[in-house]
Amino acid sequence: MSQARRIARWVNAAAAVAALLVMHGAAAQPADCPREGTLGTSRVLSVNPKNYPRVGLKSFPDTLPLQDGEVVLTFDDGPSPPMTNKVLAALARECVRATFFLVGQPASGRAELVRKIAAEGHTVGHHTYTHAHLAHISPDQAIEEIDRGIAADEKALNGVETTTPSTPFFRFPYFESTPATLDLLQSRGIAVFGADLWASDWRAMSPQGTLKLLIRRLTQARKGIILLHDPQPRTVAMLPAFLRYLKDHGYSVVHVVPANREQSPELPHEQHSERPAPTTPHEGG
Numbered sequence: 001m002s003q004a005r006r007i008a009r010w011v012n013a014a015a016a017v018a019a020l021l022v023m024h025g026a027a028a029q030p031a032d033c034p035r036e037g038t039l040g041t042s043r044v045l046s047v048n049p050k051n052y053p054r055v056g057l058k059s060f061p062d063t064l065p066l067q068d069g070e071v072v073l074t075f076d077d078g079p080s081p082p083m084t085n086k087v088l089a090a091l092a093r094e095c096v097r098a099t100f101f102l103v104g105q106p107a108s109g110r111a112e113l114v115r116k117i118a119a120e121g122h123t124v125g126h127h128t129y130t131h132a133h134l135a136h137i138s139p140d141q142a143i144e145e146i147d148r149g150i151a152a153d154e155k156a157l158n159g160v161e162t163t164t165p166s167t168p169f170f171r172f173p174y175f176e177s178t179p180a181t182l183d184l185l186q187s188r189g190i191a192v193f194g195a196d197l198w199a200s201d202w203r204a205m206s207p208q209g210t211l212k213l214l215i216r217r218l219t220q221a222r223k224g225i226i227l228l229h230d231p232q233p234r235t236v237a238m239l240p241a242f243l244r245y246l247k248d249h250g251y252s253v254v255h256v257v258p259a260n261r262e263q264s265p266e267l268p269h270e271q272h273s274e275r276p277a278p279t280t281p282h283e284g285g
């Protein structure tokens with residue numbers, strides 16, 4: 001059987017199992033983690049923006065120090081009920097921690113959901129206020145979008161409207177960075193997350209098509225920061241099967257946190273991903 005057919009067959013079986021779990025499984029809680037038989041989070045990676053100001057090979061020459069088989073799961077564009085809740089449930093079933101890059105405007109009306117994301121152990125990063133095209137507006141407007149977004153997310157999270165993010169992680173909508181905004185974020189100690197691979201889950205495709213595409217890209221890349229979108233129904237539909245795929249194929253999930261965050265007690269933790277500040281251009285070529 002060809003590799004493609006084997007994957008297709010496996011995807012169908014995994015999707016059926018995942019659907020059964022969703023229908024019949026008791027709601028899993030992050031508090032029950034770690035739990036035998038789940039994918040789990042293999043380690044926590046502290047990211048210091050001073051050492052990793054820009055990561056993700058889609059836009060930048062550098063990325064996070066991941067080993068073969070290690071992935072970081074990131075979800076953009078939420079919070080968006082009920083889809084975000086379903087993503088949280090799928091992650092809880094597999095005891096996996098991810099990073100959510102929130103849009104400030106929807107976050108400001110959904111403080112409870114924003115706090116739930118954080119309470120379940122996930123990292124909350126920032127993704128502007130209205131998901132604007134920052135490369136197509138003036139530098140001042142771009143900075144305003146970034147700051148308003150951070151302030152709205154922080155207000156939802158902690159009740160304090162501040163432009164100093166408690167987690168200094170930011171992702172540009174549409175990967176549209178500009179030299180001015182990159183400089184600004186770096187000067188403020190905010191790490192910019194691009195992505196190493198993605199599911200193209202914004203494109204009109206079936207959940208199975210999205211899953212197959214993502215698996216194909218992961219099989220090639222073997223590791224990396226994966227970009228997904230929690231408001232997308234196709235992503236919600238395929239996520240349980242994708243997490244099962246990761247487990248069955250020996251991948252492990254790394255949870256990124258800011259370097260100053262308290263250590264999570266049950267997980268192996270790298271205190272600092274310290275290394276010399278990157279030179280420009282990228283030292284590794």
Ligand SMILES: [Zn+2]
Pocket residue numbers: 076077127131172173174
């Ligand atoms: Zn986005």
